[in-house]
Amino acid sequence: MLTRRRLVPFLDLAYQGFAVDLDADAAGVRLVAEQVPEALIAISFSKNLGLYRERVGALIVIGENETRADAMQSHVLQIARSIYSMPPDHGAAIAAHIFANPTLTGEWIEELGLMRTRIAEMRGLLAQQLRKATGAATFDFIRTQHGMFSLLGVSAQAVERLRDKHHIYMTADSRMNLAGIMPHNASYVAESIAAERLG
Numbered sequence: 001m002l003t004r005r006r007l008v009p010f011l012d013l014a015y016q017g018f019a020v021d022l023d024a025d026a027a028g029v030r031l032v033a034e035q036v037p038e039a040l041i042a043i044s045f046s047k048n049l050g051l052y053r054e055r056v057g058a059l060i061v062i063g064e065n066e067t068r069a070d071a072m073q074s075h076v077l078q079i080a081r082s083i084y085s086m087p088p089d090h091g092a093a094i095a096a097h098i099f100a101n102p103t104l105t106g107e108w109i110e111e112l113g114l115m116r117t118r119i120a121e122m123r124g125l126l127a128q129q130l131r132k133a134t135g136a137a138t139f140d141f142i143r144t145q146h147g148m149f150s151l152l153g154v155s156a157q158a159v160e161r162l163r164d165k166h167h168i169y170m171t172a173d174s175r176m177n178l179a180g181i182m183p184h185n186a187s188y189v190a191e192s193i194a195a196e197r198l199g
């Protein structure tokens with residue numbers, strides 16, 4: 001459909017490395033980029049390099065030919081100039097330093113693997129505790145999903161009660177950051193969700 005309707009996809013890659021590995025997690029983006037003449041790909045290193053507030057990322061613009069690519073670059077530079085003029089540099093310098101050094105890159109990939117494994121384990125633990133607390137398999141999807149976030153699927157009122165009564169925080173649409181789950185708090189979180197999930 002993208003090629004038939006001559007659409008230019010804008011792809012967002014913000015959690016590369018959090019599902020399987022860096023390479024496998026880019027498969028979807030690669031698949032789309034290979035099918036279309038032009039694409040925009042936004043890459044964020046906020047999560048996978050742990051540089052959340054340093055504004056580190058990249059915009060990859062694929063042009064149909066060199067002239068189109070040059071034109072796109074000039075548009076992007078103009079947009080950047082009108083938005084922030086000078087981008088913050090220090091986080092990007094950290095990323096560049098790591099990527100230019102094979103030893104540091106290897107350490108980063110290893111640490112990313114540790115983060116991925118830990119989140120997967122905590123997902124499993126929370127799902128298990130939720131089964132215990134609710135007596136149902138409603139939240140089993142937490143175990144099978146990947147990455148840092150899951151949408152619990154509870155109401156905004158339940159989210160409010162979880163915050164006010166249990167001090168558990170998530171966005172109003174019940175999107176929860178699973179990186180905050182640890183062995184010592186999984187059962188507390190599960191019991192709180194079980195107590196507030198309805199209504």
Ligand SMILES: Cc1ncc(COP(=O)(O)O)c(C=O)c1O
Binds near residue numbers: 012043055056
């Ligand atoms: C899906 C998705 N894309 C992009 C971003 C933005 O990342 P950045 O911190 O680089 O602005 C986020 C941040 O939470 C995200 O969840």
